[in-house]
Amino acid sequence: MSEKTNVVATQYKKKNQLADVWRRLKKNKTAVLGLTIFLLMATIAIVSPLIYDYKTDVIKLNYQEKLMAPSAKHIFGTDEMGRDMLARVIWGGRMSLSLGFITVAFALSIGGTLGAIAGYFGGALDNVIMRIMDIFLAIPNILFAICIVAALGPSTINLVIAMAVSSCPTYARVVRGPVLTVREVEYIEAARAIGANSGTIIISHVIPNCMAPIIVQTTLNVASTILSIAGLSFLGLGIQPPTPEWGSMLSSARNYIRDYSYMAFFPGIAIMITILSLNLFGDGLRDALDPRLK
Secondary structure: OHHHHHHHHHHHHHHHHHHHHHHHHHHOHHHHHHHHHHHHHHHHHHOHHHHOOHHHHHOOOOHHHOOOOOOOOOOOOEOOOOOEHHHHHHHHHHHHHHHHHHHHHHHHHHHHHHHHHHHHHOHHHHHHHHHHHHHHHOOOHHHHHHHHHHHHOOOHHHHHHHHHHHHHHHHHHHHHHHHHHHOOOHHHHHHHHOOOOHHHHHHHHHHHHHHHHHHHHHHHHHHHHHHHHHHHHHOOOOOOOOOOOHHHHHHHHHHHOOOOOHHHHHHHHHHHHHHHHHHHHHHHHHHHHOHHHO
């Protein structure tokens, strides 16, 4: 009966904590604005197959309508191949957002695991892992990603691998710090005393109590990852034509920007709005999760 009561009390406490975080987040108008804008863009990207057909509206060539200015028929105009820019911007958002989240999830799973192991066990293992991470951190992320993509070849899979590997050291650092603190608290000692193995303790007790900085870092890193993916695609090392992606669309628009500036404006503004909304939400979430601001 006592154990059941403790479980119920723990669940109630977690619900109260989540409600408290949401209450503080709602007070931050810019964070709510960022979240609303991002959810709207994500929703449009998810339902994009219902709005435009990929083969006929996004990648099919139509030279009879190439380089048409924005009009009622083509709200964002058409590109040098006669493809509708609005359709490509929407599908480009689907590609950019999905790659951003996949890359961050991949980087978090690898870097977070290494950081948790280093922080929990400490000693020589901690030194080895973190010194390797320090070597990676000494190389700028985008330069590291360029080297990996150049070595493996430009493709979607190689782009995800490059961005994830270059982001791993950041997550290892972010996770390791809280783990160093949490591993010394009483409930971890109690879990060890009842015979729980290290894997169970890390997954069930350590990581759940280190989620605040991880969530904030993940939110902010999605924005920087989307920007980096666009940058690599702009350089020709990311998503390859005719697949729509905001960075590759900007790259294609370079030769036409003087006379057909809308070709660069619309994918550029899509990148700007996405990054801004995620940063606004990430900053607000950081404040909402900070116990010192209660």
